[in-house]
Amino acid sequence: MLLDDTYQLGYIIKTHGLRGHVVAHFDVDDAAAYTKLKTVYLALAGAPTKLVAHHVEKVQPQAGTRVLLKLRGIERIEEAEPLRGAQLHLPLTELPALDEGQFYFHDVIGFTVVDENLGELGLVENFYELPQQDMLAMRYQGQEVLIPVVDELVSHADMVKKQIYVALPEGLLDIYLKPSSREQDEAE
Template sequence: MTLDECFELGFIVKPHGLKGQLVTQLDVDDAATYDKLKTVYLALPAAPARLTAYQVERVNPQGGLRVLLKLRGIERIEEAEPLRGGKLWLPLSELPKLEGTQFYFHDVIGFQVIDATEGPLGVVENFYELPQQDVLAMRYKGQEVLLPVVDELVSHADMAARQLFVNMPEGLLDIYLNPGAHKNPNAD
């Protein structure tokens, strides 16, 4: 299993108790979707690209997106401590099915971006998960353009046509094409 075949489920916050349980923070919409995990893949901070499979013995919800995780073979705090900060991964095939026009970011990489006003703009190159919000990155007239991923701006995807429909804010493309023309007069 490689990272390209997986999605990040969350990370290990710290050991819990003396018998090898782990406090984990999930990076998902609903932690209950994963309460029957059988296997997780773990990448430690010292080797972030190397995945090791672990059988899951128990998942105990702790509220919100925190869960206590018990992995087979991790029986003592001394065995759990080195896992602190490790990232938990699952195969892409285990992602929950989405409804309607929802999509996963990895599903629309390479899709044509279609603006409601301007028409075809460019191709989705990447998504960045920033602390404030996720942003879509596309190439437009040789420039990388970032668009916040919010319902008002990213409308829907047509999976069959490989198109992502957006509503670009007025003037956003100009800012990327002519960055010097939009200086803040109060910045000096």
């Protein structure tokens, strides 16, 4: 399995107990939906592009997005400790289906961003998953423009037309296009 054929489900936070259990964070809405998980692919911190398949013996949801995870062959704390910080991946083919208009970030890279007032703006180049919120990065008039991924600003994606529809607040593009007062001072 190649890293490009997977999505990150979450990561291992720490060990739990002496018998090889680990506590993991699952970046999902409902961790309980993964209790029947059979296999997970680990990308260890020292080799982030190499994936190693591990059979899952048990997934026990805890508070919020945390789960208690038991992997086959990891029987002692000494075997679990090197897994701390490892990313947990699943094949892209296992992504849950979305409702019409919803999208996964990786699916809309290269889509045209269409504003309800300004029309076509540019292409989606990337997404940044920041602690505060996710940001869509688009190229507009040679500048990278970041758009918060919130329902009020990003409405939906049209997978056939390869377009993502937004309602940008007035002045957002100006922030990126007009030079700051410091940049103006440096230019003079």
